[in-house]
Amino acid sequence: MSNADSKVERPLFVALFAGVGCFLLSFVAMGLAPWTTLSSGLEAPPGMKDPYHDENGELTAAGRGRKIYMSEACWHCHSQFVRPVANEPWRYGPKSEAWEAMFDVPNTYGTRRIGPDLAREAGRRTDDWHYAHLLDPRSTVPRSVMPPYPWLFDRGPDGKPVPGEKAKDLVAYLQSLGSAFKQQVEDQVYPREIRVTGSPVPSDLLKERGAELYASHCVGCHGESHDGVGRAADFLKPSAANLNTRYLPRAEVYRVLYQGVRGSAMPSYHDMGERQLWALAQYVSDLGQPVRAAARVDRADVLARGREVYTKRCASCHGEFGEVPQAMLNMRPAPKDLRTRLYDTDYLIGVVRMGRPGTGMVPTMGLSAEEEKDLAAYVRSMFKENVHDR
Amino acid sequence: MTAPTSASPPEDLGLVRFHLVAALVWMLVGMTAGTFLGYRLTGPESAELGAGIEWLTYGRMRMFHTHAVIFGWLSNGFFAFAYYAVPKLTGRSLLWRPLAAVNGWLVQIALLLGAFALVSGQAEKVEYAEAPWWADVLFALTFVIALVISVGTIITSSVKSMYVSLWYIILGFIFTALNFVMANTLVAHVVPGAAGAALEGLWIHNAVGLWVTPMGVAIVYYLLPVILKKPIASHKLSLLGFWTLAVIYPLGGSHHFFFSPMPWWLQVVAMPLTAALIFVVYSVVYNFFATMKGQWRELAPNISLRFLTFGIFNYIVTCTQGPFHSLLSVQKVVHFTDWIVAHAHLALFGVFSWWLYAFIYWIWPRISGRQFSRALSEWHFWLTFISFWILYYIPDTVAGLMQGFFWLSGAPLVDSLDAAQPFWVSRAVSGVLLVAAAVIFVINMARGQKGATAHV
Structure with missing residues (x-):
C-alpha cells in the first residue's frame, strides 16, 4: 500500500483528531449549542416552579414518583413528548413545549411507545383508575400488556391491596405530567360536544x-x-x-x-x-x-308524595325537573340527569340510603321506608325515553 | 505496511479467551432475557408470566437485556478482539499484561454491579446506560484501563503508519470513554429536558456508531485479508470510510428525537447529516466487496467468512434504513414503533454480533486447539440466519408499520397492540430459536475435537 508514512495514519494523530477532536466537535455542535439556546429564550408561564422539590429542597411526592418512574423504566414503553404530527395532538393533546421539561434532570422523553404517551396525563384520568391499572393493568385495559406493580402497594386490614406510599408518589407524578395543559386536555379527553351523524338500525x-x-x-x-x-x-x-x-x-x-x-x-x-x-x-x-320491561305507571298520589321528597332533598343537585343546574355540572363527577336513565327501584333505594361513595351523592337520612319508595317511584317517572331527540 | 500475518504470537491468548468466555456467558443471558421480553408482549395473558416478581418485571428486564448484550456480550468481545489484534498489528505485546488480566475480572464485576442495580430497581434514566453512578464509575474505570492498555500499546509502539483496524480501535476506545462519561454525568445529573435529550441523543447514537461500529469494522478489516490471504482492495477508500465515520456520524444524534421540543435547527441539521451516512457505509462496504472479488466461493466452506459476509449484507440494509428514517415523512410513521426495534437488532445482532461470531470462529481453534464440528457450525449459521430474517426482522418491521399506521388512524391505542401481536408472536418464536442457535454455538466451542488445525 502507498502512503506508508502519511501523517494522518499516525497513532497520535488519529487519537487526537478522530477520537478526541470528533467527540468535541459533536459535543459542541449537538450538545452545547442546543443547551445554550434552550437555557435562554424559553418562555415558561410565570410562576412555574420545580414540581419535584419543595422549598427546602426535599423531594415532593411527584419528585419521588418520578424516581420510581425512572427506575422501573416506565419510559421504555411510554414516551413523554407529543409530536406535532401523526395526529398526536388529536390523540394526546397540545404538542410538547421545551419549557415543560425544564426541571426534568434527566429528561424522560423516551424513544419508544408500546403504551400511550404520558406527556398529557394531567386531567386525563382519576387516581383510582391509576391505582387499579398499576396493580392489575388488565383490570382497566383488558388487552393491555403492561406488567403489574404489586410492590407499590400495601396490604389493607382486610388483606386486600391498598395504595402504598410508592403507588401514591407515582400517581402524583403521573398526574403532574402536562399540568400546564390540564384543562385543555380534560376538555379534549371528555368532549363537551358530541359528534354524531346518525344511528344504525339495531341488529x-x-x-x-x-x-x-x-x-x-x-x-x-x-x-x-x-x-x-x-x-x-x-x-x-x-x-x-x-x-x-x-x-x-x-x-x-x-x-x-x-x-x-x-x-x-x-x-x-x-x-x-x-x-x-x-x-x-x-x-x-x-x-x-x-x-x-318492569316499568309501570305509579298512582298519582304516590308520585305526588315522591315529588315532595324529591323537591326537598334532591332537587338542589339533580334539578327541579331533572335538568342538572349549571353550577352542579362542575362537580366531579356531576349529578346524574335523571331524565336520561331508568333505574330499578331497589337500586334507587340503595343509593338513597347509602349514598354513592366517591361522588357528591351522600346518604339521604331520615326518610321512612314509605318515603323512600315514593321517592324511587317519582325518580323513575322522570325518565323520558327520547330525551336526546330534542 | 502489509496486511496482518500470523507470525510469532506476541499476543496473550489467555486474556483473549477470558473475555470471549465472559462475552458468551453475557450473550446467553442477554438473549434469554430478550426472548422473555418478546414473549411478554405477545398477549394480555403472556404479560402475566412471572408478573409480580419484582426483579423480572418488563421494564427492568428490558434494561438488563441491553446492558447484557451491549456491554456484556459485544464489549467483552471487542476487548478480546483488541487484545488480540493490537499485539498482532504492532508486533509487540500489550502494555501491563498483568493489569489487563485483573481488569478482565473488574469489567465483569462492574457489569454484574450494573446488572444488579438494574434488576433491583436502582436504575437511572439514561437510555443504554441505566446503571447508577456507583456501577458507572467502576465500569468507566475498567474501560479506561482497557483503553490505556490497547491504545497505549499502539501509541508507544514504533509503528508509524497503522493498519486500518488500529485506527478504528483507537477511535472507538477514545470517543466512547468520553461519551460514556459525558452521558453518565451531564445527561444523568446536570442537563434538563430538551437539552438533556440532545446530549442523550449524542450518547445513544454514538454508543452504536462510535463504539460498536468502529470495533466491528475493525474486525472485518482484520479478518478479510487474513482469511482471503490478500490485502484490502483500496487504502484510499478505507481512509474515506474512517474519517467520514469519525466526523459525520456523531453529528446525527438528534435524529433520535425528531419532532421533539428540541430546537428545530438541530433536527433540520440532523437530516442531511444522517443522509450523508450513505457515503460512510458504502465506501466501507465497497472496499470489503472489492476485496472479496473472485473469492466468493469461499463462503461455502468457511463459516467465519460467511458470518462476516452476511453481516456485511445486513450492514448494507441497516445503514440504508438509517438515512431513510431521517426523512420526516417516514419518521412520522415509524418513530417510537417496533420498526426501530427491528432496525436496532439488525445492526447490533445481524451485523456486529455476526462479525463477532466470525471472529470467534476464526480465533477459537487457535486458542483452544479444538476443531469446530462442521454440522454444528452449519446449524448455528442457518438457524441464526433464517430465524433472524424470517421470524424476527421482517415480522417486527411489519409490526412497527402496523403500530405506526394504527396510531396514525386515531383508533384506540390498544388496537395497535392487537395489530402487532401476530408479528410479535413470530418474534418470540425467533427468540427461542436464536437462543437455541447460540447454545449450539457454545456447545460447538466447548465440545469440539482437539486437533492440530481447524478447518474453518
Missing part, C-alpha cells in the same frame, strides 16, 4: 360486535356479568355502574361512551369511532331491557 350483528367491544374495553371495571364488580372494583370510587340495574337508551349510552364521566374512572371512548360506539351502545342498552 344482532351490531350487538355481537358490541359484546366483543365490551369484552375488550369494559369488562375490567363493569365485570363479566355486568354488575360493576370487575377486577378493578376494589379501587374504584365511585364504583363502576352496575349495568343490570338501569336502562339507558342507546343514545344515552352513546353519550356516556363519547363523553366519559369526568371525575370517575369511566374514560371517554370517542376515539373508537361512531359505528363501534353504536354497537357497544346497543349491547349495553339491551342489558337494561328487563328494567325497562
Whole structure:
C-alpha cells in the first residue's frame, strides 16, 4: 500500500483528531449549542416552579414518583413528548413545549411507545383508575400488556391491596405530567360536544360486535356479568355502574361512551369511532331491557308524595325537573340527569340510603321506608325515553 | 505496511479467551432475557408470566437485556478482539499484561454491579446506560484501563503508519470513554429536558456508531485479508470510510428525537447529516466487496467468512434504513414503533454480533486447539440466519408499520397492540430459536475435537 508514512495514519494523530477532536466537535455542535439556546429564550408561564422539590429542597411526592418512574423504566414503553404530527395532538393533546421539561434532570422523553404517551396525563384520568391499572393493568385495559406493580402497594386490614406510599408518589407524578395543559386536555379527553351523524338500525350483528367491544374495553371495571364488580372494583370510587340495574337508551349510552364521566374512572371512548360506539351502545342498552320491561305507571298520589321528597332533598343537585343546574355540572363527577336513565327501584333505594361513595351523592337520612319508595317511584317517572331527540 | 500475518504470537491468548468466555456467558443471558421480553408482549395473558416478581418485571428486564448484550456480550468481545489484534498489528505485546488480566475480572464485576442495580430497581434514566453512578464509575474505570492498555500499546509502539483496524480501535476506545462519561454525568445529573435529550441523543447514537461500529469494522478489516490471504482492495477508500465515520456520524444524534421540543435547527441539521451516512457505509462496504472479488466461493466452506459476509449484507440494509428514517415523512410513521426495534437488532445482532461470531470462529481453534464440528457450525449459521430474517426482522418491521399506521388512524391505542401481536408472536418464536442457535454455538466451542488445525 502507498502512503506508508502519511501523517494522518499516525497513532497520535488519529487519537487526537478522530477520537478526541470528533467527540468535541459533536459535543459542541449537538450538545452545547442546543443547551445554550434552550437555557435562554424559553418562555415558561410565570410562576412555574420545580414540581419535584419543595422549598427546602426535599423531594415532593411527584419528585419521588418520578424516581420510581425512572427506575422501573416506565419510559421504555411510554414516551413523554407529543409530536406535532401523526395526529398526536388529536390523540394526546397540545404538542410538547421545551419549557415543560425544564426541571426534568434527566429528561424522560423516551424513544419508544408500546403504551400511550404520558406527556398529557394531567386531567386525563382519576387516581383510582391509576391505582387499579398499576396493580392489575388488565383490570382497566383488558388487552393491555403492561406488567403489574404489586410492590407499590400495601396490604389493607382486610388483606386486600391498598395504595402504598410508592403507588401514591407515582400517581402524583403521573398526574403532574402536562399540568400546564390540564384543562385543555380534560376538555379534549371528555368532549363537551358530541359528534354524531346518525344511528344504525339495531341488529344482532351490531350487538355481537358490541359484546366483543365490551369484552375488550369494559369488562375490567363493569365485570363479566355486568354488575360493576370487575377486577378493578376494589379501587374504584365511585364504583363502576352496575349495568343490570338501569336502562339507558342507546343514545344515552352513546353519550356516556363519547363523553366519559369526568371525575370517575369511566374514560371517554370517542376515539373508537361512531359505528363501534353504536354497537357497544346497543349491547349495553339491551342489558337494561328487563328494567325497562318492569316499568309501570305509579298512582298519582304516590308520585305526588315522591315529588315532595324529591323537591326537598334532591332537587338542589339533580334539578327541579331533572335538568342538572349549571353550577352542579362542575362537580366531579356531576349529578346524574335523571331524565336520561331508568333505574330499578331497589337500586334507587340503595343509593338513597347509602349514598354513592366517591361522588357528591351522600346518604339521604331520615326518610321512612314509605318515603323512600315514593321517592324511587317519582325518580323513575322522570325518565323520558327520547330525551336526546330534542 | 502489509496486511496482518500470523507470525510469532506476541499476543496473550489467555486474556483473549477470558473475555470471549465472559462475552458468551453475557450473550446467553442477554438473549434469554430478550426472548422473555418478546414473549411478554405477545398477549394480555403472556404479560402475566412471572408478573409480580419484582426483579423480572418488563421494564427492568428490558434494561438488563441491553446492558447484557451491549456491554456484556459485544464489549467483552471487542476487548478480546483488541487484545488480540493490537499485539498482532504492532508486533509487540500489550502494555501491563498483568493489569489487563485483573481488569478482565473488574469489567465483569462492574457489569454484574450494573446488572444488579438494574434488576433491583436502582436504575437511572439514561437510555443504554441505566446503571447508577456507583456501577458507572467502576465500569468507566475498567474501560479506561482497557483503553490505556490497547491504545497505549499502539501509541508507544514504533509503528508509524497503522493498519486500518488500529485506527478504528483507537477511535472507538477514545470517543466512547468520553461519551460514556459525558452521558453518565451531564445527561444523568446536570442537563434538563430538551437539552438533556440532545446530549442523550449524542450518547445513544454514538454508543452504536462510535463504539460498536468502529470495533466491528475493525474486525472485518482484520479478518478479510487474513482469511482471503490478500490485502484490502483500496487504502484510499478505507481512509474515506474512517474519517467520514469519525466526523459525520456523531453529528446525527438528534435524529433520535425528531419532532421533539428540541430546537428545530438541530433536527433540520440532523437530516442531511444522517443522509450523508450513505457515503460512510458504502465506501466501507465497497472496499470489503472489492476485496472479496473472485473469492466468493469461499463462503461455502468457511463459516467465519460467511458470518462476516452476511453481516456485511445486513450492514448494507441497516445503514440504508438509517438515512431513510431521517426523512420526516417516514419518521412520522415509524418513530417510537417496533420498526426501530427491528432496525436496532439488525445492526447490533445481524451485523456486529455476526462479525463477532466470525471472529470467534476464526480465533477459537487457535486458542483452544479444538476443531469446530462442521454440522454444528452449519446449524448455528442457518438457524441464526433464517430465524433472524424470517421470524424476527421482517415480522417486527411489519409490526412497527402496523403500530405506526394504527396510531396514525386515531383508533384506540390498544388496537395497535392487537395489530402487532401476530408479528410479535413470530418474534418470540425467533427468540427461542436464536437462543437455541447460540447454545449450539457454545456447545460447538466447548465440545469440539482437539486437533492440530481447524478447518474453518
